Amino acid sequence: MKYIEIFVKNALTKSGLENTDYSLNPYKGCEHQCVYCYAPYVLHMSLDEWRNVVYVKRNLPTVLDKELKKKRGFVTLGSVTDAYQPSEKKYEITRRCLEILLKHRVPISILTKSSLVLRDLDLLSRFSEAHVGITLTTLDDSLRKKVEANSSSVDERLKVLQESEGKAIRYIFVGPILPRITTPYLQDIVKEAERMNLDYIIFDRFRWKKNMLLPYELEERIKGMDYEKIKRELMRISKQTSIPVYLDW
Ligand code: SF4
Secondary structure: EEEEEEEOOOOEEEEEOOOOOOEEEOOOOOOOOOOOHHHHHHHOOOOOHHEEEEEEEOHHHHHHHHOOOOOOOOOOEOOOOOOOOOOOHHHHHHHHHHHHHHHHOOOOOEEEEHHHHHHHHHHOOOOOOEEEEEEEEOHHHHHHHHHHHOOHHHHHHHHHHHHOOOOOOOOEOOOOOOOOOHHHHHHHHHHHHOOOOOOOOEEEEEEEEEEEOOOOHHHHHOOOHHHHHHHHHHHHHHHHHOEEEEEEO
């Protein structure tokens, strides 16, 4: 993996995500290398560049500090990257941005596939509103390795939620729902959420992007998925649990 340090002019991006005003992405590129990642297609990067280069936004905390003197709203960290990918251990751009967001009393949400977020619980616990979510596309770690090669294991991710109890608003994001990888575990993921008394769960379907390249077998299976049927199953499951369940399609 190649790391290139860059200097940016803007920090916050107006967001189209629900319940979010701005996105903040400390890196461009992502080491987790999920096979279904759509970020390179959103950012118009080649798949080769996306998989081999991480651009580190060195001055992001300083630019963010200036912008927050004028801009107010809810900020989501890592909409097209993972703010806690391995490079964060060395560069600490996300941690320094959290310090700035805390200083300006901004409500935030982080969604990650990395247990590195535990390092920053000291900061996260001081926000008036901080949502900490982990993505789960399966409960089988051998399948997780196939689709999200460089991310934290399933157990490490669940540990994030356990250790964040009382320190953040905790949730699981189940997405994209993948055939044979996620589908056998929908009910069990909800049970995990109940066991840990989480605040909510979000389920999302797979979303195609123009020119998207997926492993052939996965592409064929996704084309055969009936997401409306899955939606009906999730609605049935949601009626049997006290945890709020949101379907994103
Ligand atoms: S963690 Fe997110 S941004 Fe990173 S490769 Fe996976 S899907 Fe893409």
